[in-house]
Amino acid sequence: MNKQQLIDNIRRKQSFLCVGLDTDIKKIPDFLLDSHEPIFAFNKAIIDATADLCVAYKPNLAFYESLGVKGWQALEKTVKYIRQNYPDQFIIADAKRGDIGNTSAMYARSFFEDLQVDAVTVAPYMGEDSVTPFLTYDNTWVILLALTSNKGSHDFQLTEDTQGERLFEKVLRKSQEWAGDDRMMYVVGATQGRAFEDIRKIVPEHFLLVPGVGAQGGSLEEVCKYGMTKDCGLIVNSSRGIIYAGKGRDFADAARRAAQEVQQQMAELLKK
Numbered sequence: 001m002n003k004q005q006l007i008d009n010i011r012r013k014q015s016f017l018c019v020g021l022d023t024d025i026k027k028i029p030d031f032l033l034d035s036h037e038p039i040f041a042f043n044k045a046i047i048d049a050t051a052d053l054c055v056a057y058k059p060n061l062a063f064y065e066s067l068g069v070k071g072w073q074a075l076e077k078t079v080k081y082i083r084q085n086y087p088d089q090f091i092i093a094d095a096k097r098g099d100i101g102n103t104s105a106m107y108a109r110s111f112f113e114d115l116q117v118d119a120v121t122v123a124p125y126m127g128e129d130s131v132t133p134f135l136t137y138d139n140t141w142v143i144l145l146a147l148t149s150n151k152g153s154h155d156f157q158l159t160e161d162t163q164g165e166r167l168f169e170k171v172l173r174k175s176q177e178w179a180g181d182d183r184m185m186y187v188v189g190a191t192q193g194r195a196f197e198d199i200r201k202i203v204p205e206h207f208l209l210v211p212g213v214g215a216q217g218g219s220l221e222e223v224c225k226y227g228m229t230k231d232c233g234l235i236v237n238s239s240r241g242i243i244y245a246g247k248g249r250d251f252a253d254a255a256r257r258a259a260q261e262v263q264q265q266m267a268e269l270l271k272k
Contacts, residue, residue, distance in 0.1 A: 001090050001118050001139060002139055002182065003181065003182045003207070005088075006055065006090055006207070007231045007232065009055045009088055009090070010055055010231075010232045010270075011232075011270075013052070013053070013054075013055055013263075014263070014266065014267035014270055015053055015054055015055055015263045015266050015267065016055060016232050016234050016235055016236055016266055016270075017053060017054040017055065017056075017236060017237075017238065017259065017262055017263055017266060018054060018055065018056035018057065018058050018090075018092065018209070018235045018236060018237040018238070019046065019047075019050050019054045019056070019057050019058070019237075019238065019239070019242055019243065019259065020057075020058045020059075020060060020094070020211070020237045020238060020239025020240075020242075020243070021043055021046065021057055021058065021059040021060070021063075021078065021239075021243065022059075022060045022063050022239040022240065022243065023039050023042055023043055023059075023063050023064075023074075023243065024063055025038065025039060025067065027244055028042045028251075029042075029247055029248060029249065029251050031249060037074060037077070039064070039067070039070075039071065039074035039078075040074045040077045040078055040081075042243075042251075043059075043074070043078045043081075044078075044081060045251070045252040045255075046242075046243050046252060046255050047078075047081065047082060047085075047086065048252070049252040049253065049255050049256040049259075050242065050255060050256055050259040051085075051086045051089065053256070053259045053260055053262075053263040054089070054259060054263070055088075055089065055090055055235065056089060056090035056091070056092060056235050056237075057082055057089055057090075057091055057092070058091075058092040058093075058094050058209075058237055058239075059075055059078060059079070059091075059092075059093065059094065060094040060239070061075070061093060061094060061095045075115070076115065079091055079115055079116065079117060083116065090118050090119065090235070091117040091118050091119070092117065092118065092119045092120070092121065092143065092209070092235075093111050093115060093117045093119070093120045093121070094121050095107070095111065095120050095121055095122075096121050096122070096123050096145065097120065097121075097122055097123065097134075098122050098123030098124065098125060098126055098130050098131075099126065099130055100126060100129060100130060101129045101130070101132075101133055104129075104130050104131070104132075104133040104134060105133040105136075107120075107133075107134070108120075108133045108134045108136065108137065111134075112134075112137040112140050113137075117140075118139075118140060118141060119140065119141035119142070119143050119185070120134060120140075120141075120142065120143065121143045121144075121145065121187060121209070122134055122142050122143065122144055122145070123144075123145050124144045124145060124171050124175060128174075128177075128178055131144070131175070131178055132178055135178065135179050135183060135184075140183075141183060141184065141185055142179065142183065142184050142185070143184075143185040143186065143187055143209050144171065144175055144184060144185070144186050144187065145171075145186075145187045146168045146171050146172055146186040146187055146188055146199070147168040147186075147187075147188045147189060147192050147195060147199065148187060148188075148189045148211075149189020149190060149191040149192065149211055149212035149218065150189070153189065153192075168199075169198070169202060172186065172199065172202040172203050173202055176203070181203070181205045181206040181207070184206065185206060185207040185208060185209055185235075186199070186203060186206060186207075186208050186209070187208075187209050187210075187211065188208045188209070188210055188227070189210070189211060189212040189218065190210050190211065190212035190213045190218020190219065190220070190222075190223050190236070191212045191218045193219075193222055193226070194222075194226055195226075196208075196222075196223065196226035196227035197226045199227070200226070200227060200229075204229065205229060205231075205233065206233070207233050207234065207235060208227055208233060208234055208235070209235050209237065210223055210227070210234055210235065210236045210237065211237045211239075212237075213236050213237070213238055213241075213262075220236060220262070220265055220266070220269070221265075221269070223236060224269045224272075228269070232270065236262075236266070238258075238259075238262060241258060241262075242255050242258045242259050242262070243255055245257065245258035
């Protein structure tokens, strides 16, 4: 999916919501455990209930890899289901990969040739040759970790060099030498508040993937105030607050209500 298609989807749906498929076998409703494929059954129900309200899905690979082969099979089936039934969805593999060239090339092959997602999250710590193998595939995206929402982000990401440049700012500036805003996005946590102002001074037109709204306490209004562009420029993720909104047999209906509430907020913010 290219940038204009993503922008068109946001405008058409009046939404920039990404539903995070952080599917934990220990948290899904008990009755699903009797099914042959409980993870896929849960994901399918969530997807069918929310697809008209969001523009993206983001499976977090840790939740699938923790189940071994069966988990990866559930992930593959989930991606294939979205592709076949909701082809306008932007699919992000939240993998946070990052290694030297040959290894990154294999990761890229896995995600873009085999799994066939639109984007993958990548850790930039090892530099250019750990990122560029992901940029060799047409119509795909790299989403670099820039400024995350966790407490530990202060350990490295906010440290300054002798010129006062913070590490996340160096990542933003340097990575623009590798790809433009039609191939690269950045992860910026919703809890970072006015730091979005500083980020937009460096990457005014790039899309930002924003986790941390909802269960992690980030403010959607604040994210939009400081981070939104004329083309929106945001994909805001909510995982637990949507997929675990209900625990009974009506869990998918509860997820839809939670997603609808966020989408309605987004529609209002897009009008401003």
